[in-house]
Amino acid sequence: MPVGGRVSGLRARLGLGRRDALDGVVIVAGVIFAVAALPSLLSPYWVVNATIAFIYALVALGLGVLAGRVGLISLGQGAVLALGGWVGARLLFATSLPYPIAIIVAGLITMVMGTLIGLPALRVSGLYLALVTLMLAGAINVVLTDTNFPNGGKGFLGYNDISTGTPPSIRRPSIAASDPAFLRYTVIVVLVMFVLVLLHIRGKPGRAWAAIRQSEPAALAAGVNVTVYKMWAFALASFVTGVAGALLGSSSHVLYNYQFPTSQSIILFAVALMGGIYTMWGAVVAAFLFQIVPSLFTVWGISNDWATILFGVGALQVLTTAPAGIAHQFPRDMAKLGRLLFGLARRVAPAGGRAP
Amino acid sequence: MIEINDLTVRFGGVIPLDAMTVTFESGTCGLIGPNGAGKTTFFNVLSGFVRPSAGSVRAFGDNLLTMPHFRRARWGLRRTFQTEQAIEELSVFENVAMIHEHSRRSRASRRSDVLGAIEFVGLGVGPETKVGTLAVRERRLVEVARAVVGKPRLVLLDEPAAGLPDAETEHLGEVIRRIPGEIDALVILVDHDMDLVSACCGVTAVLDFGVVIAAGPTADVLRDPNVMRAYLGTEETV
Numbered sequence: 001m002p003v004g005g006r007v008s009g010l011r012a013r014l015g016l017g018r019r020d021a022l023d024g025v026v027i028v029a030g031v032i033f034a035v036a037a038l039p040s041l042l043s044p045y046w047v048v049n050a051t052i053a054f055i056y057a058l059v060a061l062g063l064g065v066l067a068g069r070v071g072l073i074s075l076g077q078g079a080v081l082a083l084g085g086w087v088g089a090r091l092l093f094a095t096s097l098p099y100p101i102a103i104i105v106a107g108l109i110t111m112v113m114g115t116l117i118g119l120p121a122l123r124v125s126g127l128y129l130a131l132v133t134l135m136l137a138g139a140i141n142v143v144l145t146d147t148n149f150p151n152g153g154k155g156f157l158g159y160n161d162i163s164t165g166t167p168p169s170i171r172r173p174s175i176a177a178s179d180p181a182f183l184r185y186t187v188i189v190v191l192v193m194f195v196l197v198l199l200h201i202r203g204k205p206g207r208a209w210a211a212i213r214q215s216e217p218a219a220l221a222a223g224v225n226v227t228v229y230k231m232w233a234f235a236l237a238s239f240v241t242g243v244a245g246a247l248l249g250s251s252s253h254v255l256y257n258y259q260f261p262t263s264q265s266i267i268l269f270a271v272a273l274m275g276g277i278y279t280m281w282g283a284v285v286a287a288f289l290f291q292i293v294p295s296l297f298t299v300w301g302i303s304n305d306w307a308t309i310l311f312g313v314g315a316l317q318v319l320t321t322a323p324a325g326i327a328h329q330f331p332r333d334m335a336k337l338g339r340l341l342f343g344l345a346r347r348v349a350p351a352g353g354r355a356p
Numbered sequence: 357m358i359e360i361n362d363l364t365v366r367f368g369g370v371i372p373l374d375a376m377t378v379t380f381e382s383g384t385c386g387l388i389g390p391n392g393a394g395k396t397t398f399f400n401v402l403s404g405f406v407r408p409s410a411g412s413v414r415a416f417g418d419n420l421l422t423m424p425h426f427r428r429a430r431w432g433l434r435r436t437f438q439t440e441q442a443i444e445e446l447s448v449f450e451n452v453a454m455i456h457e458h459s460r461r462s463r464a465s466r467r468s469d470v471l472g473a474i475e476f477v478g479l480g481v482g483p484e485t486k487v488g489t490l491a492v493r494e495r496r497l498v499e500v501a502r503a504v505v506g507k508p509r510l511v512l513l514d515e516p517a518a519g520l521p522d523a524e525t526e527h528l529g530e531v532i533r534r535i536p537g538e539i540d541a542l543v544i545l546v547d548h549d550m551d552l553v554s555a556c557c558g559v560t561a562v563l564d565f566g567v568v569i570a571a572g573p574t575a576d577v578l579r580d581p582n583v584m585r586a587y588l589g590t591e592e593t594v
Contacts, residue, residue, distance in 0.1 A: 204457050207443075207446060207457065208457075210446050210450075214441065214443050218441035221425075221437075222454060223426055223455065223459065224426060224454075224458060
């Protein structure tokens, strides 16, 4: 059997389409590049920025599950990230759990809290859910301002009020103590989380979510327990966001409340929309927009307020002209541009041939 | 068999179903009536979207009204909607498979059951086709495939032929007629197309202002003077 035939046979057995196979190749190449080459290619500044960008890809991924799959608009995911950061830091200071276990436990604890935040979704939807989750995010912010993030202190809060000197660092895995190594580690964790979400989307929950997004009565008539599956979406989104929070703490060694303003939840939603909430690629694009663009602006000496303005205009543009976001629109636009250039070249070539 | 006794639904001062009493024995049963007669409300009661203020529904010996709505699909209740609700972003296969997943059938039988249901309705497109790319006729058939997969006991079809041209309605009629025999389910068909109802339904009940005004063999019911009056809107003379 020719290689092509064997490959397509394998694809068929795994239930994958041609498009999936292409995506798979791009993803494998991208991950190999990000793990093997990226950390050594980037300057220390960009290594840190790339790490944070990958972490925020998980937040955008969670938003994609909620808004893109189920149609639940949560403006509280920034606060869920902060919760993940708090729990992660607390666990990493208080226990000697192996790092992967610690961040999974942090994700699970955040999952429980994030699902509680999602409880209003059982009663309200649309704008009202957005408002309720935003208010809850504000409330969480108020509590965290009061309790502070753990910094190796004693007691339940783990906070030590020290005004001088550097606080102890939130630990990293021993195999990824340096910044480049931690970038590699983060890419792997992010990949695992993306696979986890992909398995959900391709499986029974994904089909149930698609039914809910289209029509709740039709989903109920199909036997979908809408309550359970909505909570499941909040649980999954909160889990990946919680893991992201734990990674974020280790990445920056110390967490402060001002890193998680309530407005961040709104910006995160705007960039998630811009990146595209209906595909997982959108989460990567969103993270790039959220972290890399402002950092570029900093390097270029442009005020960061312009980034906020850009996100506002971008969200407007997405909502009016390209609801599936950049991840969906950009390849199409490029293909259109390619066809246009190709057409122009063909029209010019014969004319050029006839010219004396 | 499904027995409906004194089923009453009130929305404030409006009474869409007023002590509706009817029994559907087996096969394909028609439920007709002018617009606003309460046909869809009746389906919504069976689906669990509307809570009746009085009355009972017993289907194959089970009390349907005490079951949580999402459980009814597992029990064997299926329905289609006036505006078709096949899920656009999923493929034909996934659309049908997701119903199977929430039925009582085992996972092992999923692939063959789903492909069987797609074949049953005579859909002319591949199971991997996205429903969003399909025409109305095909989406209607996907909905019917969703309604017959996973050994249903009671299939509610709410105007499945709405918006279909005659030739396609005829094909749909053939599919509907085969459901009782091949799927072993009781079908209740709501439609305004009397040719379709006559072709499919041995018995038919007529609702008017939430009251069953006639029930029996379809041909007799359609000739009933009360039914003609209800449709034509002439005043009832008693």
